Amino acid sequence: MNKAExxxxxxxxxxxxxxxxxxxxxxxxxxxxxxxxxxxxxxxxVTLLNGGTYDRRYFxxxxxxxxxxxxxxxxxxxxxxVILPDHLGIGASDRAKNQKLATRQVxxxxxxxxxxxxxxxxxxxxxxxxxxALPSFFKVGGGHSMGGxxxxxxxxxxxxxxxxxxxxxxxxxxxxxxxxxxxxxxxxQLDPDHSDxxxxxxxILRATFHWDDVPEDVIAADNSLxxxxxxxxxxxxxxxxxxxxxxxxxDVPVYINxxxxxxxxxxxxxxxxxxxxxxxTLHILxxxxxxxxxxxxxxxxxNRIDHWVRYHAG
Numbered sequence: 583m584n585k586a587e588x589x590x591x592x593x594x595x596x597x598x599x600x601x602x603x604x605x606x607x608x609x610x611x612x613x614x615x616x617x618x619x620x621x622x623x624x625x626x627x628v629t630l631l632n633g634g635t636y637d638r639r640y641f642x643x644x645x646x647x648x649x650x651x652x653x654x655x656x657x658x659x660x661x662x663x664v665i666l667p668d669h670l671g672i673g674a675s676d677r678a679k680n681q682k683l684a685t686r687q688v689x690x691x692x693x694x695x696x697x698x699x700x701x702x703x704x705x706x707x708x709x710x711x712x713x714x715a716l717p718s719f720f721k722v723g724g725g726h727s728m729g730g731x732x733x734x735x736x737x738x739x740x741x742x743x744x745x746x747x748x749x750x751x752x753x754x755x756x757x758x759x760x761x762x763x764x765x766x767x768x769x770x771q772l773d774p775d776h777s778d779x780x781x782x783x784x785x786i787l788r789a790t791f792h793w794d795d796v797p798e799d800v801i802a803a804d805n806s807l808x809x810x811x812x813x814x815x816x817x818x819x820x821x822x823x824x825x826x827x828x829x830x831x832x833d834v835p836v837y838i839n840x841x842x843x844x845x846x847x848x849x850x851x852x853x854x855x856x857x858x859x860x861x862x863t864l865h866i867l868x869x870x871x872x873x874x875x876x877x878x879x880x881x882x883x884x885n886r887i888d889h890w891v892r893y894h895a896g
Contacts, residue, residue: 588614588642588654588666589709591700595670598695603688605679611696612674614638614666616658617713624895625719627704628657628887629665629697629743633727633750633873634811634819635782637673638666640726643875645803653875656884662891663704663719667696669732671812681778686818690736697723697742720895724837726750727845727872728811728819738828745835745894747887750872752846753829753855755822759790764847767820776817779810792871793843793878800876826855835861837890839883841870863890 592610599609630653632640641664643651650656654664668675670692671684678684700709707715724747725733731751736742757764784791784805792801818824836856840849853862865886870877877883 588616590614593696593699595692595695598691599688602680602683603678609670609676609678609692611670611692612638612668613696613700614642614654615700615709616654616664617710618658618661618663620661622661622892625663625716626661626891626895627663627665627701627719627721628891629667629723630654630747631667631669631693631725631729631732633725633729634816635784635808637809638668639807640875641666645800648800650881651875653884653887657888660888662888665697665700667693669693669815671815673809681812682814684812685814686732686735687739689815690732690739693732694736694740694742720744720891722747722891724748726875728816731819731825734825734828734832738831743834745837745891746832747837747839749839750841750844750874753826753852754847756820756845757847758787758845759843766822767845768822769817769820772814772817776813778813780813780816781808781810784808790843790845790871791873792876793841793869795869795878796871796876804873804876829855830857832856833858835859835894837863837865837887839865839867839874841867841872841874841877843870844872
């Protein structure tokens with residue numbers, strides 16, 4: 583196997599979920615695992631969760647004729663093990679029997695169970711015969727947008743990670759750029775009659791997602807990968823204050839990255855939500871919209887994450 587190609591795993595997480603979610607059947611989370619060619623003295627494992635309208639390909643993105651759009655490959659090439667799961671009900675992962683019952687807490691339990699299985703295989707050396715067992719490693723987890731929301735929820739409930747990356751998300755409440763102004767995206771109360779899935783209009787989101795210099799072919803490639811969002815998970819991710827209490831319990835180091843034009847109404851207030859953490863970094867990426875992975879300045883974020891993880895791993 584070429585180590586530059588990710589392992590493609592399916593991990594049964596049904597034991598971690600209530601029966602009304604599984605219907606008594608197996609439910610799998612689809613996971614890519616990127617294994618580096620060389621490991622640092624203190625191995626690091628970085629899990630990244632995609633945001634709404636995306637699947638795991640957000641962090642391993644291919645634009646024909648262009649390069650350096652994969653944060654996963656960037657980190658792998660620098661010695662990090664990288665885990666990219668698809669959320670429950672998104673991408674190649676299985677859907678719940680009733681996806682409307684798959685709240686943020688349910689999806690966090692599924693992601694935690696999947697990541698823990700990868701951790702167990704890393705310790706046992708059973709992921710790949712050519713890859714050594716890792717008795718210990720530094721565990722980092724994070725995500726973009728809805729993935730940042732899911733990370734905050736998961737860390738508060740399960741303490742999966744020793745450091746967290748919150749990319750393009752706000753612990754206050756999501757705002758979108760509409761007509762040049764920030765407008766709250768809070769949907770209010772959940773609508774029981776809403777369809778299980780929806781696909782927001784990416785054209786409406788363009789000013790939020792992308793800085794003005796993002797090439798048209800990059801945006802076209804991005805739009806071609808759009809996936810449906812489970813209604814409940816996507817709606818919860820927009821609600822004002824929904825993770826404020828959870829963020830306040832996170833006591834590990836936190837790296838916050840927001841684009842110069844992003845979803846937080848007050849970027850410099852974001853570190854204050856992580857009151858239990860003694861080490862919070864705020865990095866505002868210049869000339870970047872909400873989707874930093876497509877910004878012309880994205881390598882600045884990639885480089886900062888690499889060094890930040892190495893520093894905290896010791």
